[in-house]
Amino acid sequence: MRILLIEDNTRLANALVEALTQAGFTVDCVHDGRSADYLLSTQDYALAILDLGLPQLNGLEVLRRLRHRRNPMPVMILTARGSVEDRVNGLNRGADDYLTKPFELSELKARARALIRRSLGHGSPGLRCGPLCYDGLSRIFALNDAPLALTRRERDVLEVLLLQGGRAVNKEALSEKIFGIDEMVNPDAIEIYVHRLRKKLEGSGVAIVTLRGLGYLLEASVQASPSPR
Structure with missing residues (x-):
């Protein structure tokens, strides 16, 4: 946050x-x-x-x-x-x-x-995107009712995408939300975290999709598949 x-x-x-x-x-x-x-x-x-x-x-x-x-x-x-x-x-x-x-x-x-x-x-700490659940109190993600092992930055990226509620976020905005305005970080570093998250979400029913010119979008689907960077 x-x-x-x-x-x-x-x-x-x-x-x-x-x-x-x-x-x-x-x-x-x-x-x-x-x-x-x-x-x-x-x-x-x-x-x-x-x-x-x-x-x-x-x-x-x-x-x-x-x-x-x-x-x-x-x-x-x-x-x-x-x-x-x-x-x-x-x-x-x-x-x-x-x-x-x-x-x-x-x-x-x-x-x-x-x-x-x-x-x-409205007071409820839980959020969901298909089989992906997020507890805002503990900041823990669960996938298909099993805890999802994430590094801190992976969790931060996934948290931002989930909280966007189906809206796309470009790399620059995502980097700024994760690292803040004062930390000098190459926005391309976000691609690394997105790539890792896609592997962990692969085949689960939820995926990070690339919308050309708009950025990344978290969406639930019948069958998730990795998207190109």
Whole structure:
């Protein structure tokens, strides 16, 4: 899951990026409201974790602009402002959750997963494409009711394709969702993971299909067969 962390305290931000990355998230991080507003208007994220006391644009203005664009992405406010009035104001502006500092990392990660689950499946952690099942809580895939052994990057690629809900994703967009905007990775590396996944899905009834000019698509079929790169 790719999320955006917006926190002007660089020491705290670095610690949160490390913790969230270890928890399996792909994290982009910015330290001011104007950069956050730009990324939220040009990139897709599963969740934004938003501090309120930001330079250039404050957090509530970032949130207002996001909702004005009719973007339903879940937003968790993370701030030292813990009064009832502050919480009510944030929630009324369109936040989905509110966590005050100081906090436990375990709670932050649990709330982040819950918000993403709710936005994707109305509270249900399970997703399916034919015989392929995905548990959003454990991030485990099962194929024909048997656990599917995947490396971390294979799981990330398959997760993105499944969450697209039958829409094609090109290599560049897929690479960006997996590795983030700051990590310099050749998009062609995605072909390696797709090739490995096709072998593991071969003959199962679900396949990764190449749509020329559009990208990769995960689809269920009567009989899956490997597609050319």
